Amino acid sequence: MPGLHAILSASSAKRWLACPPSARLEEKLKGIFGDASSPYAREGTQAHAVSELKLRREIGEINDFSYQEQRKLLGDIPREMDIATDDYVDVVISKLYEARRSCPDARLFIEQRLDFSDWVPKGFGTGDAVIVSDTVLDVNDLKYGKGVRVTAVENPQARLYGLGALAEFGSLYDFPVVRNTIIQPRVNEDPVTSEVLTREELLAWGESIKPTAQIAWRGDGEFKPGDHCKFCAAxxxxxxxxxxxxxxxxxxxxxxxxxxxxxxxxxxxxxxxxxxxxxxxxxxxxxxxxxxxxxxxxxxxxxxKGNRAWSDEDQAIDQLSRAGMRMRPLTTxxxxxxxxxxxxxxxxxxxxxxx
Ligand code: SF4
Incomplete structure (x- = not known):
């Protein structure tokens, strides 16, 4: 859902839960300085778009021709991104087949809007891949970054998505548990982590954060610095x-x-x-x-300027070109x-x- 962000977003939940006034402060600063997206954020957006196309092709929502045409619109896709998104798609599709073994009606919802406003004022987000069956509600989140490893265990973002999915599908299917999964294909150690909670456990957690969410919504509370400051706009x-x-x-x-x-x-x-x-x-x-x-x-x-230079610039350009690297002239x-x-x-x- 490009361009639309909740003030109390799931992705910043760790921060506003620890430091409630941060959400309103960030909103104010973005109003002054704009919401500049980093190259990493743009890379993540592209990886999500590629993954979405691949999943839609896998489940037959689009054919190969349509896939290729839409993929062209996404620009050059680096090989590393192609491999990582293939890995992500493999995990999601394996889970879908697994769910269909016990529940033939199991369905995959891609880029599903998840509304968790029953717990967090105006709270909503997008579930990358939600698999719904009678045995488990499986909420999968792709993390393309590799700099910071993210785990699904006790992860407020994953839990808020889980609550949103529970609100959307809880009355349609009988699943007793919600499994929140984070798939981070570019990290070597445990690229897939999950947390399984019963419906009751997840709902109880949702109730427990309601008062803090209200404080954050009003912009009240105490500023509390910590690790969560790393991605704060302030x-x-x-x-x-x-x-x-x-x-x-x-x-x-x-x-x-x-x-x-x-x-x-x-x-x-x-x-x-x-x-x-x-x-x-x-x-x-x-x-x-x-x-x-x-x-x-x-x-x-x-x-x-740094003091490192090629001893023979022509030879360096020749060798790099033969290795498949494109040269461009140095600008200012x-x-x-x-x-x-x-x-x-x-x-x-x-x-x-x-x-
Ligand atoms: S920098 Fe840290 S302490 Fe300050 S508003 Fe952001 S999260 Fe809170």
Whole structure:
């Protein structure tokens, strides 16, 4: 469902459950800065579109000709994506055949809208592949990324999709359990994980999150930094996260001269948070500068070129071309090579972390 996003989306549920005001804050920031999609998100969208076509062909909804024509519209599909989406389709189709062994009426619903608004205000999402039978309701979610491994166990996104599927199909079939499955074909370790819950267990979990969902919907509650900040739109400029990251610099040390060994583990514990935040705030400052914002005391500069070069450029191009790589001429320096640098030492405003 391109372009449509729930404010309390399933994909951000881990975040708004941990930090309820984050959902409204993200909405506000997207209103100001736009909802820029990353190359990874665009890659994920393409992988989902390819998978959808492959599944529709497998179950006979489209023929080979239609498949090929629609596939062309998706642009160049990298070989890795073709292999990964084949793996995903194999898993889903095997599950469909398995379900049909005990329930000949079992059906596969592809890109099914799932409404979980009985538990989360205006909550909805899209189930990549939902298999419905009298033995199990099987809700499958494709994760194309490989940087962060995702498991279905205790996964709020998967559970919300499960609730949406239960609301849609619960009265039509007699399945006693819901199986939420995440298929992440590009990770080596456990690419397929599932969590099986009885209807009652899943419904009880839905009831348990209702109060927090209401708080998040209103934009109330306490800002709580944690691992869930990683994909938050506010991660660079959120004051709560900044305060958490700056704890490393406001640490009260026991002795005036040296940090003791006993103090190091506590410092390391906040160092990761501080490093991640500093990286995020640098990226934010640079992006704003690229949009024309002027930071006092800083200017955009072109970074140095690396010192690595081909010893024989013609020979390198020849060999790479023979290996099947396409060459394109070098253009001007990409944005990624631009950086922020201090322009004057005396004009920086002072700043100290909030308590
Ligand atoms: S950055 Fe973290 S603490 Fe701040 S709003 Fe986002 S999730 Fe909450």
């Amino acid at each position: 991660k660079a400029i959120c004051a709560a996260r900044a305060a958490e990251a700056m704890r490393i610099f406001t640490h009260g040390f026991e002795t005036p001269a040296l940090i003791s060994d006993d103090e190091i583990p506590g410092i390391l514990a906040v160092a990761d948070t501080a490093e991640a935040w500093i990286k995020d705030i640098r990226a934010y400052a640079k992006n704003q500068a690229l949009r024309g914002y002027q930071w006092p005391g800083y200017k955009l500069v072109r970074g140095r 320096a990409p944005y990624s090579r631009l950086g922020l640098a201090r322009s004057a030492r005396n004009v920086l405003p002072s700043w100290s972390p909030r308590a």
